[in-house]
Structure formats: C-alpha cells, structure tokens
Amino acid sequence: MASETIPVIDLGPYLAGAPGALDTAAKELRHALTEIGFYFIVNHGVPAAKIAATFEQARRFHDQPVEKKLALKIDPNSTGYLPMRGNTLRTSTVQAGTKPNLNEAFFVKREMPADHPDVLAGRRYRGPNRWPDGLPGFRETVVDYCNTMEALVKKMVRIYARALDLPAAYFDAPFEDCQYSLRMTHYPPQDGPIEDEFGLAPHTDTSFLTLLAPNDVPGLSIRTQDGRWIEAPAIPDAYVVNGGQMLQRWTNDVFLATPHRAINRTGGERYALPFFCDSNIDWPIAAVPTTVGPDRPPKYPTTYYSDYMAWYQKRNYDVLNEARAAD
C-alpha cells in the first residue's frame, strides 16, 4: 500500500515547540528525502477552511469565460493564466516527447507593493500579480492562503536545516523573502489510455520544496526510486511535500527530486494547489557545507533563481515564446 511507502511526518509537536521535536522531525525528513523524495505532513496548522476557500477560488477562476482568462495571459514573470496545453515539459528527464499538458493554471507570486524597488525596476519574477476583475474576494483569499503557506515554509526550512546537520537557523536568511509561486490548476476530465498525453506529464519540480494542498480528487502519481509509478494516497487534510531541482542543487544530490505526473480520470473536474517555494531571489544556490568537500565536489555550478528559471521557462512555456516572437 502506497501510504506505507510515502512517509507521514507529524508536524504537531515541532510546531508546538515540544523539546526534541525538531530533531525528531528532521530525522524523519532526512529519511523521506533521501529514500523517497515525497512525504505527507499532518498537523501542519493550516485550517481546512482556508484550503477549501482557496480551492473554491481556483474553481471560480477557471469557470470564467476563456477570454477573461486570456486577458491575464502568463507573462515573463510567470504570473497569470497559462492556457490549456500552454506548456510542454521539454526539460523533463523523466519522459521525453510528451504532448502539451492537458491543464490550465493561474499563477500567483508574492504580492509586491506597486512602489517596491523591484517592481519599479521591472525586475523579472518580482512583478505585480495579475488579478482578475469581477471576482470579488479572489485576491484576498489567495493572498491570505499564500501568506499562510509562506509562514509554514519558514518553519519547515528549520527542519530541512537540521536534517542536513546544519544549525536550525541555516535557511532563515535565505528564505526570509523567499520566492514562491502558487499554481491554481484545473485538470479537466481525461479519458482513454493515452500514452503521451497527461494532465501534467512526468517531471520533477524546479523548487526547493513544493507543498501540494490536500485533495479529495485523485490524480497524482509518483515514481518510486525503482521506477514504478504509484498513486499518491489521499490522507485527509495532509499536504504532500516534495523537493525539486533546486533542492538537489542545495544538497548536492543528497536529497531527491522525485518525478511525478497527474492524470484526471475521475470523470469530473479536478483542481490542484501546488505552492512552489525557493530562496530569496538574490541568494546563491549551491550545495550546503555538509554535502560537499574536497572528495565530494559540487555537482552543479552555483546558480541563482532568475538565471535558472529563465532557462527553464524558455524551454517549457510555448505560450511565452509565442508572445515573445510576436514582439
């Protein structure tokens, strides 16, 4: 049974400040991220009502007429609306040559004040969000959800630090103004045994960590280390967490970025809310000290969020490239 494979970490004692709970959770996390690359968290403190409200906003957004959505077409900052089949995962090292993804999504990043120096300077990935008109309450609910997730991430990175034998505060500064992106995805029902069309083709995330909101509608599959695909079980109220390519870089491949995919065969609509999180935009991304040495050189050159994401986006987002070609 899959729930035996994907570990469940109870964050309750740590979040309550119980003595020794941080190191206990760190030990479990280390196991999860060296052996499986995915884990569940329970007692994470995110109210179920807040999650439900955000799912409801995802449904509301995608229920809009397509012209309304296309008015917010995704921009170079990776915020806005990605239409159905708008991206193809060419960077996937998991399965090559898949068709464009059968999902549509709305991306939100940190809500930046209009007079923030990065906004004024037009700095990439630090732009204003693209909010829809005519959806009262949408922005407030979504921003509140993102703030809640950010606060949780800031607590979780302390577990990552201890899991890597680093001081608990090691990631505090890098994640102070972390780069995040909420993807509000709509997977329409999909039928037929289609080999190379997915709601979301097999891929690894780019992130340091991804928090996937508890979902009543199945569809996510995870590739185990021995190459089998297993369906993620639905554990009520549990977030699914995984690492991505940035986590591999931060840990010199000590932690895994496990491939996953999504197909909605439920016959109904499916929505998903992954929250992708990375360090501050200016922080160098390189292997932490406990994962390198003269005999274990860094496997990846030091990189930065902007450079990495610009490369990634160029490879995968057809819709953006079309927009740029038309400029």
Next chain:
Amino acid sequence: MSATDDFPVIDLGPVVTGTPGALAPAAGQLRAALTELGFYAIVNHGIPDTLVAAAYREAARFHAQPAAAKDAVRIDRHNVGYLPLRGDTLRTSVVETVTRANFNEAFFVARDLAPDHPDVVADRRFRSANRWPANLPGFRETVMAYCTALEGLVATLVRLYAVALDLPASYFDGPFREFQWKLRMTHYPPQPPSAAADEFGIAPHTDTSFLTLLAPNEVPGLSIRRPDGTWRDPPRIPGAFLVNGGQMLVRWTNDRFLATPHRAVNRSGGERYALAFFCDANIDWPVAAVPTTVGPDRPPKYPTTWYTDYMVQYQKRTYDLLAGENA
C-alpha cells in the same frame, strides 16, 4: 612617499553611517586588499579613541600585577585567562619552523557568558565564563565595553565581506549571530639585546580567525610578510585599526582571500601592549567555502569544519601548558 604608501586604507565612514551606495566601493577596496596583501587599515570606524586608550590602560594594569595574581587566572581549556611568558610555541606555523616559545604574556577574554548560560552549565568547550582578575575594579567593565563596541563594528564589516565575495550583503549575518570572538591583551616586554635571532615577541604565523582587528598602536613591533616573501612594517596611521584574515577566512573563501603571515618583536626599548580581537562565525555554523568560490571545476580545497574541531586541533599543537587538557 605617504605614510601609507601601498598599504590599503579603507574609509569606513560612509558605511558606518549607512550612506546609500557606500557598501559597494568599500567592498571593492576590501576585495583588492584581501586578494593582494591580506592586511588593510580602517579609518572612521566609529570606535572612540578614548575607548581604545582605556582598553590599553587595562592591559597594562593587568600585566603589572604580581605573577601570583596572574597565575590565579591561568588560561584554561576554553582559551580564556592568562598565558604566561613563553607559554606557547607556534608549531602550526606554515611560515617557518618555529621551535622557540613566544616572548609575550597575554590575557584572553571571550564573550562574557552568564554562569547559567546552557553552554557554560554544560562546560561546552570555548563557551565558558571568563576568568576575571579578582582585584582590578573596573577592569571587566572597560574590557567588555571595548569588546561590545568591536562586536558592533564586526557586524558591519561582515556585510562588506559578503559584498566583496559577490554575495547578498546579509550573507554573513546568520553565521555571525552570536559569533565567537576572543580579545588577546598582550604584553611584549622589551626584547633583550641578547635574544636569539629566532626568538620573537610572537613568531611568524597566520591567525586562525575569519578576521582579526588590531587596535591602533603607537609602539611599533608588528611586521607583515608580503606575498613576495619580504617583510614590511605596516604604516602608523593615527586611530586606524589594522585588519587581517586568517585560516578560517581562507577556508570560507576557498583560498580566494589571504591569511597573511605576520610577527611581532618589541625593540622599542619600552613595554609594548597589543589588543588583538579575533573573530569567527557562530560556534555551530559550518565553516566551508561560500558559493561564489566553488563549483564543479573548483572543488572545495578544505573539508567542512567547525570552530570547535578546528580550535581543539590548533590549541593542541600550540599551547604547551594545555597539553594535559587536550590529551
């Protein structure tokens, strides 16, 4: 020829007062200083002359005590307290083979931890209470005021180091929260004319530190070895602190910044005192090359280490009178 000739002098005034844009030019000077000579002077650093003078007076007062009073606070395994004349031999020197003990006596002070601090209670190495002399009223207060002022200056300096290494300005803020420091209050008696050529006040050596702040000194005695192997005296700039890097800086920067050898001999005919403030990162922070100095083609030259491990090894080699403690 000016008094400073080719010796780098960094005006910290604009940085200390928080002038916008002041970090980058000062960081450029710092990078040049630490890649070319490994020593530099700072002016307008904000440490009052009167505080420096007061700290020197306390050094003279301490060493003027009878030998018995000094022996009562003899140096311990935490490296605080009194080191007698000829109490250490710099066998770890990579500069030259050193066999003679140093002709100086010194009093070491560390961060003044409260007796009920968990590290003190646990007798954690290098986290002890200080060993204050019993009969010198005002000594502790003056010395601590001096150290606290220098601690603030170091918090500013590490931001320059970060920018000089192409890192975010706050990169070292985390590692230097409650950082390890040690004040060495040294007395160099006049070197007897009969002294052997290889007897020094302090033999040629590199420091272990990330950075060392040496208080302005009116009595000459310090010499610095240039990269070409020749020795020079630093210029005497009234009110200027001298700063140099040590073995830890070399590790943090993968050899990009220098740890320059230096030595001291007091041939002034009178007493000489020196106030060296050695600084390192937080005791729990891993010491390893920062991301901008490593990569797949530039592996780390040194294994990751920690203050405690490194200093135990160093002390074992250098401090004869602690041999029993380190066995």
